[in-house]
Amino acid sequence: MASAAEQLASNLNFSTFAKAEDLKKRLWFTLAALLVYRLGTHIPLPGLNPEAYAHAFRGQAGGIFGLFNMFSGGAVERMAIFALGIMPYISASIIVQLMTSVVPALENLKKEGEQGRKIINQYTRYGTVILGLLQAYGISVGLESGQGIVNDPGWFFRISTVVTLLGGTMFLMWLGEQITSRGIGNGISLIIFSGIAAGLPNALAGTLELGRTGALSTGLILTVIVVAVFVIALIVFVERAQRRLLIQYPKRQVGNRMFQGDTSHLPLKLNTSGVIPAIFASSLLLLPATAAGFTNSTALPSWATAIVAALGHGQPLYMVLYGALIAFFAFFYTAIVFNPKETADNLKKHGGFIPGIRPGERTAEYIDYVLTRITVVGAIYLVFVCILPEILVSQTGVPLSLGGTSLLIVVSVTLDTVAQIQGHLIAQQYEGLIKKSKLRGGKRGR
Numbered sequence: 001m002a003s004a005a006e007q008l009a010s011n012l013n014f015s016t017f018a019k020a021e022d023l024k025k026r027l028w029f030t031l032a033a034l035l036v037y038r039l040g041t042h043i044p045l046p047g048l049n050p051e052a053y054a055h056a057f058r059g060q061a062g063g064i065f066g067l068f069n070m071f072s073g074g075a076v077e078r079m080a081i082f083a084l085g086i087m088p089y090i091s092a093s094i095i096v097q098l099m100t101s102v103v104p105a106l107e108n109l110k111k112e113g114e115q116g117r118k119i120i121n122q123y124t125r126y127g128t129v130i131l132g133l134l135q136a137y138g139i140s141v142g143l144e145s146g147q148g149i150v151n152d153p154g155w156f157f158r159i160s161t162v163v164t165l166l167g168g169t170m171f172l173m174w175l176g177e178q179i180t181s182r183g184i185g186n187g188i189s190l191i192i193f194s195g196i197a198a199g200l201p202n203a204l205a206g207t208l209e210l211g212r213t214g215a216l217s218t219g220l221i222l223t224v225i226v227v228a229v230f231v232i233a234l235i236v237f238v239e240r241a242q243r244r245l246l247i248q249y250p251k252r253q254v255g256n257r258m259f260q261g262d263t264s265h266l267p268l269k270l271n272t273s274g275v276i277p278a279i280f281a282s283s284l285l286l287l288p289a290t291a292a293g294f295t296n297s298t299a300l301p302s303w304a305t306a307i308v309a310a311l312g313h314g315q316p317l318y319m320v321l322y323g324a325l326i327a328f329f330a331f332f333y334t335a336i337v338f339n340p341k342e343t344a345d346n347l348k349k350h351g352g353f354i355p356g357i358r359p360g361e362r363t364a365e366y367i368d369y370v371l372t373r374i375t376v377v378g379a380i381y382l383v384f385v386c387i388l389p390e391i392l393v394s395q396t397g398v399p400l401s402l403g404g405t406s407l408l409i410v411v412s413v414t415l416d417t418v419a420q421i422q423g424h425l426i427a428q429q430y431e432g433l434i435k436k437s438k439l440r441g442g443k444r445g446r
Helices: 005-010 014-019 021-040 051-056 064-072 089-099 105-109 115-147 153-183 187-213 219-239 278-287 303-309 316-337 342-347 361-394 404-444
Strands: 244-250 253-254 257-259 263-269
Touching: 005 219, 021 115, 064 187, 089 105, 089 115, 089 153, 089 278, 105 115, 115 153, 153 187, 187 219, 187 404, 219 361, 219 404, 244 361, 257 361, 263 278, 263 342, 263 361, 278 316, 278 361, 278 404, 316 361, 342 361, 361 404
Parallel strands: none
Antiparallel strands: 244 263, 253 257
């Protein structure tokens, strides 16, 4: 028997959307914010020679900087004010969340609820400033080391570049938070999504152009398209997959009448961590090579040059580290967003129990056991989806925007945003039903 939410969802139509004024305002705000972000990716840094920079970037576009450019929505290719993108914020989030599991003071803040979360978010912002400063300064020095890229090298250029790039990152961080609170979907994910989605048409056109010129065979292009369609279908299937635990509630007596106990389900997503592991893993691999690609190779120590070369996109070490980081963050982020003990305590508080499992600690252990098993499957799925197309991209020269990480982010964020829109519509329809029932009750009272 379908639940009330599923019945409401099946009755959604265009008229429901037309009446959802709050939802329309949120959608317009989200679109306007993303438009501002896209405009910012086309405003170049002052003091650069565009032709010299374009030549330098083309030499690095197939490596780690091509991946960085994809996440920034093409801002690195144009060296725009948003060239750093949102990656310093994501890196700071990783560091702070890792520290909450190690530092007792941060762990206590995490348990304090909303107030503790605000303090942790403030620490994340401080970390974003520090990482942004380091990365922006590294980029400014790297640009100066390039042949003819900077018109007037010196401290004035470095300071102005650091201020501009750091300001762009802080603005994007603020914009993402505004989208989350006043718009639809997760703001940070939508910013990354819009940057990748903006590059998909050019990536597809570039692939077809390679086929036209003979650089890629027709069979290889068809293989890439088939793999992309298969990956998209797999992402949609797994992201909607759930393991439902049966929850029963005891019989209750009201007056002289005995009511049958209710049953419900505790849904556990197969991929609880969502797209976060892929973003976290990518950001960590991008961090050490932010400025190294523009630095003259003779100015780097031999060991640093070896590391940068080994971490190049498509290299075996890059693939191994990428897969290992994805698997690690799949378990790590699942442990952060879902607490089996807290869930078991809430079930016990409301009288719910899993049949055959004692309420309390045994229920928490059982939920943790099931969650660990499905997270193993989810981690394998994430590694497969991200690594398989990346191997194909690195071996064939297909644009990075058609890789597994980009497809995972685009499809997952789309599904999450559509689910939130549907949730707002269901809430709107539910409020309408309540109002109608109150009006009918008032008329009967008269």
